[in-house]
Amino acid sequence: MAEKNIVETVKVSLEQLIQKKLERDGKRNAEKDIYVKSLNANLTVKNPSDTQRIAFADQTKTGSYVDMMEAYTKLIYDCCPMLHSKELQESIEVSYPYDTVKAIFDTEEIAEIGVKVLNFFDNEEENDSDEKLKN
Numbered sequence: 001m002a003e004k005n006i007v008e009t010v011k012v013s014l015e016q017l018i019q020k021k022l023e024r025d026g027k028r029n030a031e032k033d034i035y036v037k038s039l040n041a042n043l044t045v046k047n048p049s050d051t052q053r054i055a056f057a058d059q060t061k062t063g064s065y066v067d068m069m070e071a072y073t074k075l076i077y078d079c080c081p082m083l084h085s086k087e088l089q090e091s092i093e094v095s096y097p098y099d100t101v102k103a104i105f106d107t108e109e110i111a112e113i114g115v116k117v118l119n120f121f122d123n124e125e126e127n128d129s130d131e132k133l134k135n
Contacts, residue, residue, distance in 0.1 A: 027121070034116045038109060045079045045113075047120045052078055056118060072114025073101045079117050 028049065033042035048056070052075060059071040077083050083100045092103045101110060 030120070032120070034113060036105075036109065036113065038105070043080060043113070044082065045076075045117050045120075046081065048075060048079050048117060053118070069107060069110060072110050072118075073098055075117055076101045076105075076110065076113050 027047060030047040031044055032047075033044050035041075036043050056071045056075050059074075060068045077098050077100060082088070083104075084097070089095075089097065089100055092100065094100050094103050105113065
């Protein structure tokens with residue numbers, strides 16, 4: 001008689017589900033500092049939501065550089081609460097909020113910052129390297 005390979009499955013516990021939700025909330029509300037060379041300072045950004053990541057992917061699916069830059073601009077603005085300051089927007093004379101990003105950063109910086117925001121948890125080691133290079 002042939003022996004069957006039976007994989008025993010374990011049922012998830014209530015505690016595991018609660019822990020998963022808490023971990024997800026922690027990631028959802030996470031913030032980190034991104035070094036911006038032209039400012040010689042860190043910019044605090046929030047982890048993009050799933051909705052923001054999907055919107056970015058949707059906007060950039062054409063492969064157009066213009067669409068990509070617009071998507072990065074929106075992502076940076078949406079994830080950086082400091083850029084939402086009405087005082088900042090008035091002082092740099094922008095009427096459309098997303099133009100705040102374009103008024104402060106050049107195209108190269110927008111792409112660089114946008115990649116770091118999009119890969120919020122993926123580039124921890126890179127940030128450590130940046131810190132070492134700065135010092």
